[in-house]
Amino acid sequence: MNELDAALxxxxxxxxxxxxxxxxxxxGCSRAHARARVQALLEEGTVEQFxxxxxxxxxxxxxxxxxxxxxxxxxxxxxATELAAQPEVASLYIMSDLxxxxxxxxxxxxESFLAFAxxxxxxxxxxxxxxxxxxxxxxxxxxxxxxx
Numbered sequence: 824m825n826e827l828d829a830a831l832x833x834x835x836x837x838x839x840x841x842x843x844x845x846x847x848x849x850x851g852c853s854r855a856h857a858r859a860r861v862q863a864l865l866e867e868g869t870v871e872q873f874x875x876x877x878x879x880x881x882x883x884x885x886x887x888x889x890x891x892x893x894x895x896x897x898x899x900x901x902x903a904t905e906l907a908a909q910p911e912v913a914s915l916y917i918m919s920d921l922x923x924x925x926x927x928x929x930x931x932x933x934e935s936f937l938a939f940a941x942x943x944x945x946x947x948x949x950x951x952x953x954x955x956x957x958x959x960x961x962x963x964x965x966x967x968x969x970x971x
Contacts, residue, residue: 824869832869833862839873849873853860884929887958888936892924892944893951899924902949911939922951934956 830850834841847857864870879887882884894902899917903924907915914927930936944953 828860828864828869831857831864835873837859837868879929883931886928886930886933886936887961888928888930889955889956889958890924890926890928890940890944892926893922894924895949895951896922897948902947904942909939909943912934 827850831846832852834846834849843854843858843861847854850857855907861870879885885927892902899921906924906926907910911930911931916925917923918925928936928939930939932947940953940955941960944950
């Protein structure tokens with residue numbers, strides 16, 4: 824990745840709605856070149872998609888809970904797929920030990936999180952353990968950027 828592409832990505836992370844003319848002006852290149860570089864980054868998969876960052880509190884999702892699960896290794900993909908399909912799950916990651924899932928849920932109340940946990944986490948034969956922590960205060964978070 825060259826310096827121009829890195830600067831282009833920084834601009835898109837801050838505001839993916841920038842016009843090619845605005846991008847070109849800020850990078851000191853032609854509009855056609857800016858458009859070609861954005862297209863190349865899309866085609867090679869460096870940029871996966873353009874999206875909106877939504878404030879969950881504006882949607883009434885004020886309970887942010889982080890869940891760490893230990894799951895039987897042979898079913899981790901199936902458990903991850905089922906949980907990822909639930910609307911309460913904002914993000915889900917399979918961790919390097921291949922038996923842990925790290926999940927971020929967003930719900931409107933503690934009670935609705937409990938209902939989610941009772942239905943999908945508690946008493947499931949393939950889930951070995953559950954640890955939950957609620958977010959108290961957001962100090963820094965990632966808006967855009969590399970998805971690792």
